[in-house]
Amino acid sequence: MTYNKKQWWKGKAIFHIDINSFYSSCEEIRNQSLKGKPHAVIMTPQVNTNKITKGAVATCSYEAKKLGVKSAMPLYKALEICPDLILNAVDKKFYEKISNQVMNILEEYADILEQASIDEAYLDCTNKISTSYNIHITVEEYALKIKKTIKEKCSGLLTSIGIAPTKSIAKIASDYQKPNGLTIVPFDEISNFLNPLDVERISGIGTKTQKILKEEMKIKTIGDLANTDVQILIERFGKKIGTWMWQVANGKDNEPVLPREKHSSLSNETTLEFVTNDKEIIKKYLYELMMNFSKE
Numbered sequence: 001m002t003y004n005k006k007q008w009w010k011g012k013a014i015f016h017i018d019i020n021s022f023y024s025s026c027e028e029i030r031n032q033s034l035k036g037k038p039h040a041v042i043m044t045p046q047v048n049t050n051k052i053t054k055g056a057v058a059t060c061s062y063e064a065k066k067l068g069v070k071s072a073m074p075l076y077k078a079l080e081i082c083p084d085l086i087l088n089a090v091d092k093k094f095y096e097k098i099s100n101q102v103m104n105i106l107e108e109y110a111d112i113l114e115q116a117s118i119d120e121a122y123l124d125c126t127n128k129i130s131t132s133y134n135i136h137i138t139v140e141e142y143a144l145k146i147k148k149t150i151k152e153k154c155s156g157l158l159t160s161i162g163i164a165p166t167k168s169i170a171k172i173a174s175d176y177q178k179p180n181g182l183t184i185v186p187f188d189e190i191s192n193f194l195n196p197l198d199v200e201r202i203s204g205i206g207t208k209t210q211k212i213l214k215e216e217m218k219i220k221t222i223g224d225l226a227n228t229d230v231q232i233l234i235e236r237f238g239k240k241i242g243t244w245m246w247q248v249a250n251g252k253d254n255e256p257v258l259p260r261e262k263h264s265s266l267s268n269e270t271t272l273e274f275v276t277n278d279k280e281i282i283k284k285y286l287y288e289l290m291m292n293f294s295k296e
Contacts, residue, residue: 009139011187014257015123016162016170017106017146019099020179022119023059026095027088029155038064039086042075052087060085062179101154109146112257122167124257139163143182167255168248169194171203190251195223202248212236225249 019025023041028034044055057073068081078085099118107113110123129139137145143161150157162173164185172194173183185193199222200210213219217236219228226249233242247253276282 009129009186011126012165013125013129013139014164014167014170015110015125015143015146016167016174017102017121017123018160018162018174018178019102019119020158020160021059021061021065022099023090023095024061024064025157026091026098028061029098029157030094034061034086036063037061037086038067038069038082038084039088040064040069040078041088041090043090044075046089052089055089058090098154098157102150102157102159105149105153106146109142109149112259114257114260122170122257140182140184143184147180147182164251165190166248166251166253167257168202168204168253169251172197172201175201187251191223191226194249194251195221195226197222199225202245204248205245209237209241222249 024034024039027039027041038061040060041058042052042055043058044052046052046054052075055075057069057071057075057078059071060069060078064078064082064085069078069085075087095118103113103115103121106121106123109128110125111127112124114122114124116122125142129142143163147159147161150159158180160174160178160181160183162170162176162183162185164170164173165187169185169190173185174181176183199205199213199219201222202225205213213225217228217232219225225233225245228246230243230246233246236242237245244253
């Protein structure tokens, strides 16, 4: 499905690709019997993962999401909501292998590929789309071709794609019709698409900023944000953030898609065996996570 079907595209063509429920989808590739069932990938400190009893949800299948299971939810709470939840421990190496397969495919379709995370990427396809017009393919058909190729070459893996003139709108669009969605927002449809959406749909507007916008400033939708005097936003949030929010809301941000070197970012994670607010215990775990980088 698409938000708006346009035969020909004008201007920048930025794609945001999101692999749906990635870790769980990878587990379905490895174990086809999981399809259609509520299951979750768990961050756990347990070495023997045949019987997972501690940890937190990293991600879960859409069947589990429909029952109320969410990412970052403690395992005990997820099992309260869904006693029959099937559990798998995080297997980062396997997920990275699948991610690399997808990114290699996307490189073939992009003028510029920017991998944003293990399961997300931005593609600048402006020149590719322009060239494709010579063989009479629309932007919608080009996106469907990407989805089909990934599905066929990656054991049924589904993606959601957003297409827009800017990265920020493409990101919002890819999240608009999950799972397996396709949302196209041409330049002349930007306002119609963005205006009714809640401000938190903008990636980068966190809980604190959202609270200030909605409760203090009475700015609830992206349309409200777009119609707010940019100086008011600058006075409240500072020049950089205030200007950025206003530009995104008006479809005027122009952050380019930039290729990133492999391994440009590092991450590490662990799960505590118990819930705690003790700062000393938390600092101990943080120190251990940082020290692990020196061993890699």
